[in-house]
Every structure is written in C-alpha cells, then in structure tokens.
Amino acid sequence: MADDFTLTVTCPASSGIVAAVTTYLFDRGCYLSELHQFDDECSGRFFLRAVGRVTEGDSTLETLEAGFPTVAEAFSMEWAFHRNAEPLKTLIMVSKIDHCLSDLLYRIRKGELPIEVTAVVSNHLTCRGDVEREGIRFIYLPVTPERKTAQEQTLKEIIKETGTELVVLARYMQILSDDLCDFLYGRAINIHHSFLPGFKGAKPYHQAHERGVKLIGATAHYVTADLDEGPIIEQAVQPVDHTYTPKMLATAGRDTETMALARAVRLHAEHRVFVYDNKTVVFR
Numbered sequence: 001m002a003d004d005f006t007l008t009v010t011c012p013a014s015s016g017i018v019a020a021v022t023t024y025l026f027d028r029g030c031y032l033s034e035l036h037q038f039d040d041e042c043s044g045r046f047f048l049r050a051v052g053r054v055t056e057g058d059s060t061l062e063t064l065e066a067g068f069p070t071v072a073e074a075f076s077m078e079w080a081f082h083r084n085a086e087p088l089k090t091l092i093m094v095s096k097i098d099h100c101l102s103d104l105l106y107r108i109r110k111g112e113l114p115i116e117v118t119a120v121v122s123n124h125l126t127c128r129g130d131v132e133r134e135g136i137r138f139i140y141l142p143v144t145p146e147r148k149t150a151q152e153q154t155l156k157e158i159i160k161e162t163g164t165e166l167v168v169l170a171r172y173m174q175i176l177s178d179d180l181c182d183f184l185y186g187r188a189i190n191i192h193h194s195f196l197p198g199f200k201g202a203k204p205y206h207q208a209h210e211r212g213v214k215l216i217g218a219t220a221h222y223v224t225a226d227l228d229e230g231p232i233i234e235q236a237v238q239p240v241d242h243t244y245t246p247k248m249l250a251t252a253g254r255d256t257e258t259m260a261l262a263r264a265v266r267l268h269a270e271h272r273v274f275v276y277d278n279k280t281v282v283f284r
Helices: 019-029 061-067 070-073 100-107 128-133 148-162 178-183 204-210 246-269
Strands: 005-012 029-038 047-052 080-082 088-094 117-123 138-140 166-167 188-192 213-222 232-239 273-276 277-281
Touching: 005 019, 019 029, 019 047, 029 246, 047 273, 061 070, 061 080, 070 138, 088 100, 088 148, 088 246, 100 117, 100 128, 100 246, 117 148, 128 138, 148 178, 148 188, 166 178, 166 246, 188 246, 213 246, 232 246, 232 277
Parallel strands: 088 117, 088 166, 117 138, 166 188
Antiparallel strands: 005 047, 005 080, 029 047, 188 213, 213 232, 273 277
C-alpha cells in the first residue's frame, strides 16, 4: 500500500478538470479523503488539492507520478504529489527576540507541525542554548554591511547542504537581499508584527500607538524583494485600547505573532497554500 499523499494542481480554468483528476486516481485504486477546489473568476485560474491513499491494486506514489503527465498536459497543469509521511525540512532564522522560535519548537516537540528542523540560523548567540537543548543544530552567522553578501552565500550553501525545503524567519530582524529573496521565492515565510498592509517596516507597534489603533495584528507572508509586501498566508488580530503603550502593544502582540506564524507554517507544510499574482489561495 502506498503512503498517504497530497496532490496539488493549478491550471487555467476549464471544464472537466476535477473529473479527469478523480477518474485517474480512482482507476488506480486510490481513495480520496479530502478534495478542495477553487475557480478564481478574476484570474481565470483553477486550484485543486486532493488528499488520498491507495487502497486497491499495486499503485505506488512513484507510479502515480509517472502516469499523471497524461492528465496534466491536457489542461496545462502545474502539479505535484507529496508524500504525507515525510515532514518538511525546515530551517528557522531568528535574531534576539525568541518567542516565535520558542513557540515553533514547542509545537514541533508536541507533534503539532509536520516539519523537521534542519538547523536554526541566527545573527546573535542569544538563542543558542535553547536550540541546542532541543538537540537542534545552531549556526551563528553574524551580519555586518561588509559581510552581508558572504553571509547570504553561506546561508544558501547551508540550505542546499541540509536539503531545506522551507525557511522560516521567526523574527529575524535583517532585510534579505533581492538575490536571496529570489533564491527563496515561494519557500520562505516571514512574520511581520502588524496587520499588513498597515504599518510596514520598522517599529510597527510604535506606528500603531501613534495612530491610536483599536486592533493590533500580525501577518505571516512569503518573502519577496518588496519589503513586507509578499503574498499573505495568515493573519491574526486582537483588541487593544488607549491605555496601551508601545511596550504593552509589543507584549500583547506576541500571541498574535506566534499564532499567525505557526498556522502559516502548518498550512504551507500541509501543501494547502497556492501562490498566484502576489496573493494566495489557502485551503483550510
């Protein structure tokens, strides 16, 4: 029996896509436990996510992959099969502020996130002890203006060496170069401590305080060369009032940051997120 799998498909919208996909899988002994689809009438794109397993016959994930191009070519599909039993290899990056990192490590330890941490990279030594106590490799990569290019090249080599599939910026307080953003496109998630598109850039809680907001938020989004403008995966908010100082807003905001980031990582790792035109389709 083949492992449980997830199939993701996106293509131009047309009739017969669902029938073609489900017939292909049924004919090869597959049982589907989940099926989501969305037809974006604005873009003319179709998105599909199916979760299944082989219950009859001798099909395997490899044979399903080998035969699927006959279906895909007829609809100009971009597609992928994913083996659900394999956790997503994930590298986490952090600076000094550790609450997002700590929350992710806790959830991983409790089996709540289907990821395997390949390493934690930081430009500070603050989190080293906590990371190494979890038995996870800690890599110290300090950043200076003179060393930034070399540091990012080293980071690329670490990503390749470890087979990392996802990079999570868990309050990593450095702006990535355009070159590194392009290298990581679609596989790097950042947490920004505001409800984007409001309060981009530095000190968003101070910006929120100056504006007198009644809600604060956090946004998990894919990293792009445009600062804090990548496709949004998940957002969280909570109410505040006039009594909150910027420091109190930052303290309260830790909860929204950890929730939004953990949800985004899970959604990505479960192959529930599709990126198109700087937006996302998210099947929950």
